[in-house]
Amino acid sequence: MAGVRAMRRRVISARDLVKTYGDFNAVDGISFDVPAGESFGLLGPNGAGKSTTMRMIGGVTQRTSGHLDIMGLDPEHQGPEVRAHLGVVPQQDNLDEELRVRDNLIVYGRYFGLPRAYLEQRADELLEFAQLEDKAKARVDSLSGGMKRRLTIARSLINEPKILLLDEPTTGLDPQARHVLWDRLFRLKEQGVTLVLTTHYMDEAEQLCDRLIVVDKGKIMAEGSPTALIREHSSREVLEVRFGADRNAAVVPRLDGVGERLEALPDRILVYTDDGEGSLEQIRNRGLHPVTSLVRRASLEDVFLRLTGRSLVD
Amino acid sequence: MKALTDDDYVLSADERPLGALYSRNARAVIERGARVIRSQNWIILVSGFFEPVFYLLSMGVGLGRLVGAVDGPGGAPISYAAYIAPALLAVSAMNGAIYDSTWNIFFKMHFGKLYQSMLYTSLGPFDIAVGEIALALFRGFLYALGFTGVMGIMGLITTPWALLLVPTSVMVAFGFASFGMAITSYMKTFQQMDIITFVMLPMFLFSATFYPLSVYPAPIQWIVEAFPLWHGVELMRQISIGAFSPATLVHLAYYLVMIVVGLAFTTRRLRALFLR
């Protein structure tokens, strides 16, 4: 695995990135490399510094310090050249509400100086890609949230980018729309496009990312593939038990020795174990009867909890 | 589409001056503006033209009946309407340019999110600044043309020199627009934006638009003379009747310096304005 990656050219190389707003460090010394064709994720809660990092990659925010190299250039000094090869899907859709759907694509393409004939063709292709063919002439504010998101993603592809930056691409979408979107992103990956995405959804990171960094309070907490991170920082399964709001804490000492590790949250207790059902049996044998119990596979949520002591989505 | 290989991922630098901020594609920004204007109701585009016309009708015709003739730039008496018309055009050029380069930019930056999407393309902040200023000046040009036409219909134009009101009005607008963006770069909240209004309103009211500067005591006259609008008003007034003096050159020079300094200032502040 590592050997294969080393052979590919590094397209993004970040060293000690820092971004300070007043006395708040939004990004506090982040370093990472992304090889060509990789799908790279930044996982962390809201306000962890993921979006700011993305903005620095695009050269649309000035970094306070650190070095950044995108395909050999510094986006702060060669912004237009770098961004000509990027596609960007910002966290909040920023479609041009004053223009109609298809015009949004064409006008955006003109910002890259792309010729009109190409754009006419490409716009239709992308409308099909985003399943918005019948909305070509619609006003942007008449679209549903999911349609706007798909249009934003279609727009980011107008210049056939080599690197696609996706900031929380599926936040606010229903499950079906998310799967459609993931499918589109897989296809782009097959074409060799490098994906960089931020997310606070574990399943999304596990589905889409070859490798990811876990970010919290502007710092990198861990780095690796989703499976490696889970293996390293969690067990195979997790048993969640609830004993009622005021009893959870009191029960914890009595669970001593069950599973590999316990995590007591205000509303529930997590038991890290390789055999969830077995652990539940153990608990019952001690005369304890949880109000609810659930056995699930360990996820990145557990990794995050382990690393920071906090939940990812609060 | 052919799959990308490592060789596709190599870029070479472009070492043009302003390369980090400018992609020589301000045209795309102008095109976008033109598309929006075309899809809008035409009345929105032309509405800005009416404000100075209403002022001219109300103050020039209405109040003019009571005021009678006043001394024009050369000393010869002219009608009150002819006295305030060129001044109103200067005020209108200022207002339009300041609105477009401050509130409009501020709003699109913080709420419309338009610039966020533009900046993620190969456009740089300089492209956006040039495009927006060009659009603002074009609109100013249309209004100036219309207003000069109204002056003609009202019989307030007596010399071919008055045709120069149109380009001069665009120059006045350029002076204010070039500064407005730089000033907006320091603004972070709505409350701070109100400061602009606090400066503009007195400039409008005191810059000898409706009555000669001589009504003020000398120290106040000096203050008014330091501000750009007064130079615009005087210049336009001189042009409207073709009565020039050495002061004409001072007024012109004032605006040329203002444009050059304003553009340099705005260019320096582009990062602060757009790349936060």
Place this chain on the structure above:
Amino acid sequence: MTEVRSERLHAHAPEVSAARARRWGSFYFMEHMLRGMRAYLVTIVVTSVGNPLLYLFSMGVGLATIVDRSQSTHFEGIGYLAFAAPALLVSSAVMTCANEMMFPVMDGFKWRRVYYGPHVTPLVPGQLALGHVMAVSVRLLVQCTVFFLIMLAFGAALSPMAWLLVPVGVLAGMAFGTPLMAYAASIQKENFQFSMIQRFVIMPLFLFSGTFYPLETMPAAMQWIGWISPLWHGNQLGRLVSIGASEPAWLVVVHIAYLAVLVVLGIVLARRSYTKRMDA
């Protein structure tokens, strides 16, 4: 935890909340609005003090130097400053009120959706409309009082009844503001309607409602603008109380009645649009 319980305060019974909201709901929302205005306190104070100074000095004192020079007979035989000042006060009230009834209303329904918070409490939409009106009235009251005091300093208020300018200003402002509020509450999407109103209604009213010179000076074909304009009726009342301008009694009654009817009609329509929009 258990020790504290004895001192802990409890919300009163829901029935009490409902009864109080029914009675005082508009005031609760007025308080909400006034607290919201605190974010703009500096702007409000600066404009309340700055505008009278600027306008009285430029349009009053400055313009007076060329107007009084020729003929002051048109201006009730008094100086131009005293003639223009009451109308400037009324105009500033009308413009402030108009602004408070456009974007803030849209803000309440659409942008920050300020109205929808109270809407899920015992308050009803009609109370939100009324609370908004009352909060803006408070602002106008303060603004007109400040303007009046500055007029006094300029020596521009001649009659002992001049203090009545303050209620006249509030009344005229509301006569224009409340119907506008009803309209603002009825539009779904702001497509420049407000700037159109600013440019084609408010600005012409300011300029053609006898603010700077008597309405009769204008060509007869344009005088109708004044007759329908709340601003003209306000201006006439303002001059009546401020400089004792001569006005036939029946016309004074018309001024007051016209303004009062507009305010009442505006509030009724606004309450209706608020209810229709929020409860539909």
